[in-house]
Amino acid sequence: MAAPKIDRSFTPIEHSEENILEVNALKKYFPIQDGILKHTVGYVKAVDGVTFNIKRGTTMGLVGESGCGKTTTGRTILRLTDGKTSGQVLFNGQEIYDLSAKEIRALRPKMQIIFQDPYSSLSPRMPVSEIIGEAVREHGIVPKEEFDDYIEGIMSDCGLMSYHKDRYPHEFSGGQRQRICIARALALNPDFIVCDEPVSALDVSIQAQIINLLQDLQEKHNLTYLFISHDLSVVKHISDTIGVMYLGNLVEYGSRDDIFDSPAHPYTEALLSAIPVPDPIVKTNRIVLEGSIPSPANPPEGCKFHTRCAKCMDKCKTEIPVQKEISPGHFVCCHLYDE
Amino acid sequence: MADKKDLSYLSAKESRRITKENRKITKEYEKQISRKDVPESEYLTKMHNDKNILEIDNLHTYFFTDQGVVRSVDGVSFDVPRGATIGVVGESGCGKSVTSLSVMRLLQRPIGQIVDGEIRFKVDDDKAYDIAKMPIAEMQHIRGKKISMIFQEPMTTLNPVFKIGRQLDEVFELHDKETKAEDRRAKSIELLEMVGIANAEGVYDMYPHELSGGMRQRVVIAMALACQPKLIIADEPTTALDVTIQAQILDIFRQLKEKINSSIMLITHDLGVIAEMADFVVVMYAGRIVEKGTLEDIFLHPAHPYTIGLMDSKPSVNKDVDRLYSIPGKVPNPINMPDYCYFRDRCEKCLDKCDGEYPPLIKISDTHYVACYRSEDKEVKE
Ligand SMILES: Nc1ncnc2c1ncn2[C@@H]1O[C@H](COP(=O)(O)OP(=O)(O)OP(=O)(O)O)[C@@H](O)[C@H]1O
Ligand SMILES: Nc1ncnc2c1ncn2[C@@H]1O[C@H](COP(=O)(O)OP(=O)(O)O)[C@@H](O)[C@H]1O
Ligand code: SF4
Ligand code: SF4
Ligand SMILES: [Mg+2]
Ligand SMILES: [Mg+2]
Numbered sequence: 001m002a003a004p005k006i007d008r009s010f011t012p013i014e015h016s017e018e019n020i021l022e023v024n025a026l027k028k029y030f031p032i033q034d035g036i037l038k039h040t041v042g043y044v045k046a047v048d049g050v051t052f053n054i055k056r057g058t059t060m061g062l063v064g065e066s067g068c069g070k071t072t073t074g075r076t077i078l079r080l081t082d083g084k085t086s087g088q089v090l091f092n093g094q095e096i097y098d099l100s101a102k103e104i105r106a107l108r109p110k111m112q113i114i115f116q117d118p119y120s121s122l123s124p125r126m127p128v129s130e131i132i133g134e135a136v137r138e139h140g141i142v143p144k145e146e147f148d149d150y151i152e153g154i155m156s157d158c159g160l161m162s163y164h165k166d167r168y169p170h171e172f173s174g175g176q177r178q179r180i181c182i183a184r185a186l187a188l189n190p191d192f193i194v195c196d197e198p199v200s201a202l203d204v205s206i207q208a209q210i211i212n213l214l215q216d217l218q219e220k221h222n223l224t225y226l227f228i229s230h231d232l233s234v235v236k237h238i239s240d241t242i243g244v245m246y247l248g249n250l251v252e253y254g255s256r257d258d259i260f261d262s263p264a265h266p267y268t269e270a271l272l273s274a275i276p277v278p279d280p281i282v283k284t285n286r287i288v289l290e291g292s293i294p295s296p297a298n299p300p301e302g303c304k305f306h307t308r309c310a311k312c313m314d315k316c317k318t319e320i321p322v323q324k325e326i327s328p329g330h331f332v333c334c335h336l337y338d339e
Numbered sequence: 340m341a342d343k344k345d346l347s348y349l350s351a352k353e354s355r356r357i358t359k360e361n362r363k364i365t366k367e368y369e370k371q372i373s374r375k376d377v378p379e380s381e382y383l384t385k386m387h388n389d390k391n392i393l394e395i396d397n398l399h400t401y402f403f404t405d406q407g408v409v410r411s412v413d414g415v416s417f418d419v420p421r422g423a424t425i426g427v428v429g430e431s432g433c434g435k436s437v438t439s440l441s442v443m444r445l446l447q448r449p450i451g452q453i454v455d456g457e458i459r460f461k462v463d464d465d466k467a468y469d470i471a472k473m474p475i476a477e478m479q480h481i482r483g484k485k486i487s488m489i490f491q492e493p494m495t496t497l498n499p500v501f502k503i504g505r506q507l508d509e510v511f512e513l514h515d516k517e518t519k520a521e522d523r524r525a526k527s528i529e530l531l532e533m534v535g536i537a538n539a540e541g542v543y544d545m546y547p548h549e550l551s552g553g554m555r556q557r558v559v560i561a562m563a564l565a566c567q568p569k570l571i572i573a574d575e576p577t578t579a580l581d582v583t584i585q586a587q588i589l590d591i592f593r594q595l596k597e598k599i600n601s602s603i604m605l606i607t608h609d610l611g612v613i614a615e616m617a618d619f620v621v622v623m624y625a626g627r628i629v630e631k632g633t634l635e636d637i638f639l640h641p642a643h644p645y646t647i648g649l650m651d652s653k654p655s656v657n658k659d660v661d662r663l664y665s666i667p668g669k670v671p672n673p674i675n676m677p678d679y680c681y682f683r684d685r686c687e688k689c690l691d692k693c694d695g696e697y698p699p700l701i702k703i704s705d706t707h708y709v710a711c712y713r714s715e716d717k718e719v720k721e
Contacts, residue, residue: 273586
């Protein structure tokens with residue numbers, strides 16, 4: 001049996017100098033193989049045509065329900081998955097999937113990632129100084145004689161003490177481990193960091209410390225972040241622009257105020273209305289979404305959200321909506337905005 | 340991590356001594372709670388206020404660990420009125436779960452023990468038991484029947500190898516052996532529908548792994564409701580779920596409260612969830628209650644510096660701040676609690692007086708209590 005066809009066509013984009021990252025029609029499919037013969041019988045369409053830009057020195061928030069493809073988007077942008085399915089990823093105007101292994105290795109320090117789980121992403125048998133310093137040495141970021149001072153400087157930037165250097169990860173609390181992960185990424189002097197749910201596993205009071213740290217570091221080092229989270233209040237606090245994902249698609253994308261003050265997509269509206277507000281006087285007018293998110297291996301035809309959308313029209317069931325700019329910088333994929 | 344170091348400095352000899360001593364203490368407790376044929380009169384009690392379904396009174400629950408005694412719950416008192424929802428908030432490790440496990444008598448034995456206090460529970464219209472004094476064996480008449488618990492991780496309740504239907508049927512069977520198999524099945528399916536599972540008959544024949552996290556949590560809620568309990572304890576029931584699923588589950592709780600008029604004890608660190616669901620709020624810090632009151636008391640007039648810090652450190656979609664407040668420092672070591680206000684070392688508002696003994700819980704309005712010297716001038720005397 002032949003593998004199902006994938007549409008890999010897209011219209012290439014031009015690089016614009018103010019953007020550090022440009023993602024165009026990006027797809028990442030994971031093959032589904034049948035039991036014995038390992039034929040590809042279908043695809044999990046984890047990322048299914050995603051387009052956005054991030055300006056240098058800004059933060060883009062990426063939100064959506066679990067399994068909608070946020071992590072896969074972040075990893076594919078960094079070329080941490082085994083290839084993209086189609087589309088473009090331009091980092092400083094350079095298609096990163098055109099780079100040789102050697103070139104991508106040289107570029108690695110510039111683009112880093114911080115993971116959700118600070119417990120499993122640190123090697124248990126390495127002392128903190130090694131965890132932070134290993135790649136610094138490997139990439140020759142600083143001369144040998146400056147190495148110790150450099151690591152101490154980074155640690156202190158991240159709120160770690162110099163006496164923490166010889167300790168091992170298990171001796172730290174969740175919040176401190178997340179600081180170590182941030183220090184490890186920062187030590188390579190990156191321009192761009194994907195933060196994948198960096199505070200979701202932490203207590204509210206520790207969350208605040210880490211968010212403040214990320215913001216301070218951004219200012220000091222002119223960093224650009226892609227901040228992935230399902231906590232919309234955190235995303236609102238930290239982001240300049242926000243993308244909303246549903247089943248592998250970026251259904252809406254715009255400035256923070258576009259998304260929170262004038263959400264255009266019915267899914268964004270539902271998502272925003274679901275946030276519990278810590279104020280007993282504010283009563284939200286909740287849009288409760290029926291059912292759960294369909295499987296990305298077998299998404300609904302037409303608009304993927306139509307099975308749960310209260311505003312669904314006939315054409316939504318068959319025609320895929322395309323991304324439209326409804327005001328400068330505010331994009332939405334929904335037939336409600338068809339002319 | 341200074342205090343962690345202190346712990347590991349415990350010499351082997353010292354640690355052995357502690358272990359031996361603990362064994363002696365816990366053996367006594369175990370003997371007491373495992374007794375058979377205890378007359379009901381021993382744990383029969385009276386509610387202090389007939390409107391309450393549960394009254395936790397000066398509860399002390401300790402863990403006798405090899406490093407020393409952890410005073411996880413150290414003098415906690417609050418009431419759960421009938422039909423009301425009580426929200427319990429506080430930082431990780433402050434004793435929220437231990438409080439609820441004490442009510443269910445599901446503490447890790449033998450190291451976890453209720454060492455003092457009463458847990459008065461109104462079993463029916465004219466009878467109340469002190470759960471803290473009940474022999475463990477008697478708890479089977481309470482657990483699941485009169486009080487149910489919903490845990491954060493649904494798989495702690497569900498058995499991966501049995502179909503959903505069988506697990507639900509079992510709950511009915513456990514509490515009423517007389518029912519017929521097909522009646523149980525019908526009841527189970529009805530419950531699954533009640534918690535908003537669309538394809539209830541299909542789900543009845545599925546295994547837990549075939550369901551999403553949100554659906555599993557609904558099944559667990561269905562199980563908890565099977566016997567129409569008077570009190571539902573939900574420990575972080577939506578923390579592992581997405582906001583949209585969380586909204587669905589909270590909706591179910593609200594409807595259920597109306598349908599079966601039960602009380603809910605809702606444990607969460609999400610202040611937004613509390614604001615939406617609770618009638619009364621209890622704020623815990625390091626094993627004690629630092630503030631309690633109505634929802635309005637706590638959210639509109641928070642009095643304890645910890646409560647205020649907690650409110651300020653959470654970003655909210657309806658307020659914009661440049662920088663989030665973060666409470667400095669960390670929780671004291673539970674084995675080595677200071678003899679002054681537990682929050683003093685992190686408190687930005689402390690007074691000279693705060694070096695003195697731990698502040699008593701004072702009443703600052705008919706419904707609002709706080710343990711802080713700052714509020715002394717607001718105290719209302721009875
Ligand atoms: N089985 C145990 N043995 C020893 N100590 C324990 C045990 N269970 C809990 N504790 C201790 O009791 C204290 C309170 O724990 P508890 O689980 O009630 O916290 P919590 O408030 O529910 O926190 P979280 O928000 O993380 O769920 C902690 O210091 C914890 O380490
Ligand atoms: N390595 C993989 N192989 C197959 N499927 C995957 C793989 N990684 C992710 N997926 C699937 O892709 C979808 C998107 O996943 P992910 O990007 O992790 O979501 P999110 O981060 O938004 O929760 C999910 O259905 C997930 O199961
Ligand atoms: S395209 Fe149609 S179904 Fe999809 S979100 Fe818009 S209105 Fe709803
Ligand atoms: S008693 Fe003193 S130290 Fe404790 S919370 Fe109140 S002001 Fe702060
Ligand atoms: Mg993810
Ligand atoms: Mg807990």
